[in-house]
Amino acid sequence: MNIEKLEAFLIQKDQPKFRLGQILRAVYQEGMAEFAEITSLPKNLRDELNEKLPILSFVAEKILEAKNGQSAKALLKLADGSHIETVLISPKPEMWSVCVSTQVGCPMGCRFCATGKLGLKRNLTAEEIVDQVLFWKQWLKKKFRNSELEIRNHDVSNIVYMGMGEPFLNWDNVSESLKILIDKNLFGFGSRAISVSTSGVTEGIEKMAREFPQVNLAISLHFADDAKRSEFMPVNKKDNLESLRQALKKYFQITNRQVFLEYIMLAGINDSAEDARKLAGYIRSIEKLQLLHVNLIRYNVTSDELQPSSREKTEHFKNMLSEMGISATIRKSLGEEIQGACGQLAGK
Ligand code: SAH
Numbered sequence: 001m002n003i004e005k006l007e008a009f010l011i012q013k014d015q016p017k018f019r020l021g022q023i024l025r026a027v028y029q030e031g032m033a034e035f036a037e038i039t040s041l042p043k044n045l046r047d048e049l050n051e052k053l054p055i056l057s058f059v060a061e062k063i064l065e066a067k068n069g070q071s072a073k074a075l076l077k078l079a080d081g082s083h084i085e086t087v088l089i090s091p092k093p094e095m096w097s098v099c100v101s102t103q104v105g106c107p108m109g110c111r112f113c114a115t116g117k118l119g120l121k122r123n124l125t126a127e128e129i130v131d132q133v134l135f136w137k138q139w140l141k142k143k144f145r146n147s148e149l150e151i152r153n154h155d156v157s158n159i160v161y162m163g164m165g166e167p168f169l170n171w172d173n174v175s176e177s178l179k180i181l182i183d184k185n186l187f188g189f190g191s192r193a194i195s196v197s198t199s200g201v202t203e204g205i206e207k208m209a210r211e212f213p214q215v216n217l218a219i220s221l222h223f224a225d226d227a228k229r230s231e232f233m234p235v236n237k238k239d240n241l242e243s244l245r246q247a248l249k250k251y252f253q254i255t256n257r258q259v260f261l262e263y264i265m266l267a268g269i270n271d272s273a274e275d276a277r278k279l280a281g282y283i284r285s286i287e288k289l290q291l292l293h294v295n296l297i298r299y300n301v302t303s304d305e306l307q308p309s310s311r312e313k314t315e316h317f318k319n320m321l322s323e324m325g326i327s328a329t330i331r332k333s334l335g336e337e338i339q340g341a342c343g344q345l346a347g348k
């Protein structure tokens with residue numbers, strides 16, 4: 001929702017001061033999808049708002065739900081006709097995590113990622129980013145309207161910036177969106193319920209440490225070898241492993257908080273014993289061993305060029321890391337069935 005436009009509209013209509021807060025609460029905290037539902041507003045104002053100001057900045061063209069009820073994906077059409085995707089995942093009962101996109105497409109060109117193949121079309125506005133959260137909040141509310149469980153059990157609890165796009169290449173809008181998510185008068189999420197994932201744009205890592213030290217940071221590392229990382233992730237040519245290490249050191253100095261290192265398991269490419277040793281060596285070189293946690297994710301097939309490592313190999317890789325004193329878990333991929341898993345978002 002465009003808060004500035006709403007405010008201007010209310011002033012123009014000579015509405016009392018408290019109206020704005022009243023509407024913001026109804027939309028951001030109660031998840032009202034229509035002005036008509038906000039019955040505490042005068043009827044004519046509801047009608048006018050309904051006509052003049054859409055609550056969401058996009059329309060959902062398609063919603064796909066996984067059979068197990070643990071994930072859903074929506075294809076959204078923005079005002080300029082471009083498309084993005086957003087995903088809702090329930091990793092455990094009563095936890096609903098929204099995965100937001102930050103760009104239409106992505107300029108980073110990682111070879112294993114479906115979004116990367118699209119290139120960048122444009123940045124999303126802060127409004128378009130937070131509206132993805134609003135969209136799922138409304139969807140959950142409708143879905144569980146008649147359920148015996150109360151709404152509080154079926155509300156968005158977490159937000160991950162892990163959809164389409166590189167958040168740190170759209171920092172102005174991403175930081176604005178974080179402010180809206182955290183603002184007690186708007187969504188009111190705790191910073192620690194929010195995670196931002198970057199492919200390793202070091203400039204952004206420092207900005208986030210300074211501006212949002214309590215928001216979780218995840219880094220898509222995937223390779224602990226510069227030559228390989230550059231081959232699969234062009235970002236590494238500018239921000240290589242050494243500059244990433246410096247950025248992480250600075251991040252720890254400022255926040256002293258845990259960072260998640262994402263590592264996709266690609267058969268025959270980054271899953272050998274040697275790769276595990278390199279990864280452990282790299283993590284040790286950053287020093288704050290206890291603050292780094294590795295998430296191993298088996299590659300979700302997006303092209304014929306690459307294959308995921310086997311389950312056994314992934315398990316073995318994890319055990320090797322543990323033996324070398326590195327904390328690691330294998331992340332279960334939710335959303336595969338709906339092509340809503342990591343790296344599968346391509347806006348179609
Ligand atoms: N652009 C940011 C945010 C997207 S997060 C980033 O790259 O961090 C999406 C996560 O899924 C990233 O860790 C990304 O590297 C990973 N990913 C991309 N393609 C994948 C694939 N095919 N299989 C598994 N993970 C993938």
Ligand code: SF4
Pocket residue numbers: 106107108109110113114115116117163164165166199220343
């Ligand atoms: Fe962009 Fe992230 Fe995909 Fe790389 S993995 S292309 S940074 S969305």
